[in-house]
Amino acid sequence: MTARSELDAAGIEGAALRRSYEICRRLNAEHGKTYYLATLLLPPAKRPHVHALYGFARYVDDLVDDLDPSLTPQQRADRLGAWTDDFLADLDWGATSDPVSRAVLHTVQEFGIPHEYLADFLESMRMDLTVTGYPTFADLEGYMWGSAAVIGLEMLPILGRRDESVRWDVIEDHAIDLGVAFQLTNFLRDIAEDLRRGRVYLPQESLDMFGVDRDRLARGVVDESLRNLLAWEIERTRDIYRRAEPGIELVHPSSQDCLRTAFTLYGGILDEIEAADYDVFTTRVAVPLRRRGAVAARGLARAYAARRDGRPLVRRTSTTTTPSAPSRTRTADPRAARRRSARP
Template sequence: MIGTRELDAAGATGAALRASYARCRAINAEHGKTYFLATLLLPPAKRPYVHALYGFARHVDDIVDDLSPDLTAEQRADSFTDWSADFLSDLDWGASSDPVSRAVIDTIARWQIPVSYFADFLDAMRLDLTVTSYATYDDLARYMWGSAAVIGLQMLPILGRRDDDVRWDVLESHAIELGTAFQLTNFIRDIAEDLRRGRVYLPQESLDMFGVDRDRLARGRVDEPIRNLLAWEIERARRSYTAAAPGLDLVHPTSRDCLRTATTLYAEILDEIERVDYDVFSRRVHVPGRRRLAVGASGLRGAWTARRGGRHG
C-alpha cells in the first residue's frame, strides 16, 4: 500500500503511531484536495509529516466548528481553551491518546518545529469562537498570523532549503506571505460558508469602501458593489502570491514541485472566481479537474527529475 511505503520511508514505527499517521493521511486525502495532490510530489519519507500537519489543522478546525451550539460563545471558547491546554500538555510530555495529536507531536519532535507556532495557531482558532468580523486589514493580519502564517513556518523544516547559503529568515518571510495568500484565497472563496457560521473575514473597512454590508452578502446576489469588493480583495491576495514567489526556488529541490503545484492551483482559484463573474455564493468555486491533473502531472515530472538527481532531501 502507498501509505505503508511512505511510513516505512519516514521511519515511523509502532502500530499506534503508524495508525495515527495513516489517519492524518486520510484526512488530507478527504478534505485537502489541492494539498494532498501537492504532498504526493514530495519524497515518500517527507509525506507523512506533511499529512500530520494538515490533519492536525483540519482536526482543530473541526473541533471549533463542532462545539455545541447550545453553549454560549464564551463557554465554547472555554471548552476549546481546555482542549488546547490538554494538547500543549501532551506536547510537553511527548505523547497523546488522541490519534491526530499523536502524529503531529511525533512530527514536531522529529523536525524540531517550534512549539510557539502551534500555541499561536490554537490562539487564532479560539478567536473563531468569539470574533465574527475584523474592522481593518491589520486586525485580520493579526488573526492570519496564527491561522495561516505559522502553518507555512511549520512546513519549512520538512520542505528544507536549497542550500546553506539560503538564509532562514528570508525563507520564512516568503513562507509567511504564501500562507497569507492561501488564507486570503480561502476567505474570498468561502464567503457564503463563513456567513452561515456567522463570520465575515473580509475587513469591514473594505466592505465600507464599496458600500457592502453583511445583509448584502447574505442575500447572495452578485451586484456591482460586490464585484468591486471581491476584485479588490483578489488583488490583495495576488500581491501576497507575488511576494511569496521568490521563495519557491529557495526550498530544497525535492520539495519545490510540491510547493509550486499547491501555489499554482490555489492561485488559480482566484482566476476561476473571476471567470464565474465573482459568484462565490451559488457554489464553491474550484479549479477544474482536468487542469488539476495537468498541473499535477507537470509537478510529478519535475519531482521525478529532482529525485533522479540524487537530491532526496
C-alpha cells in the same frame, strides 16, 4: 505508492504511531484535496509529516466549526479550551494518548518545530469562537499569523532549503506570504460558508470602501459593488502570491514541485472566481478536475527528476534562531515583529 510504504520510507514505527499518521493522512485526503494532491509530489518520506500538520489543523478547525445546534457558544469554547490545554501539556511533555496529536507531536520532535507556532495556531482558532469580523487588514493579519503564517513556517523544516547559501529568515518571509495568500484565497472562496458561521473575513475597511455591509453579503446578490470589492481583494491576494513566489526556488529541489503545484492551483481559484463573475454564493468555486490533473502531472514529472538530484536535505540546526511570534494583542504586523528579532 501506498500509505504504508510512505510510513516505511519515513522510518515511522509502532502500530499506534502509524495509525495516528494514517488518521491525519485521511483528514488531508478528505478535506484538503488540492493540498493533498500537491503533497503527493513530495518524496514519500516527507509526506506523512505534512499529513500530520494538516490533520492537526483540520481536526482543531472542525472542533471550532462544529455546527451541532445542541452546543452553546460556551460549550464550544470549553471543549476547545480543554482540548487545547491537554494538547499543549502533551506537547511540553513529549507524549500523548490522543490519536491525532500523537503524529503531530512526533513530527514536531523530528523536525524541531517551535512549540510557539502550534500555540499561536490554537489561539487564532480560539478567536474564531468570539471574533466575527476584523476592522482593518492589519487586524486580519494578526489573526492570520496564527491561522496561516505559522503553518507555512511549520512546513519549512520538512521541505528543507535549497542549500546553505539560503538564509532561513529570507525563506521564512516567503513562507509567511504563501501561507497568507492561501488563507486569503480560502476566505474569498468561502464567503458564503463563513457567513453561515457568523464570520466575515473581509476587512470592514474594504466593505466600507465599496459600500457593502453584512446584510448585503448575506443576501448573496452579486452586484457591481460586490464585484468591485472582490476584485480589489483578489488583486491584494495576487500581490501577496507574487511576493511569495520567489521562495519556491529557495526550498529543497525535492520540495519545489509540491509548492509550485499548490501555488498554481490555489492561485487558480482566484481565476475561477473571476470566471464565475464573482459569484461565490451559488456554488463553491473550484479549479476544474481536468486542470488539477494536468498541473499535477507536469509537477510529477519534474518531481521525479528532482529526487535524482541527490542534494542532502539542509535542516535547521538547534542553534538557529527562530522567528518571534507577534504580541498576543494580534493588532501589530507579525512581519514587523519578526524583523525586529535578533538574527544570526
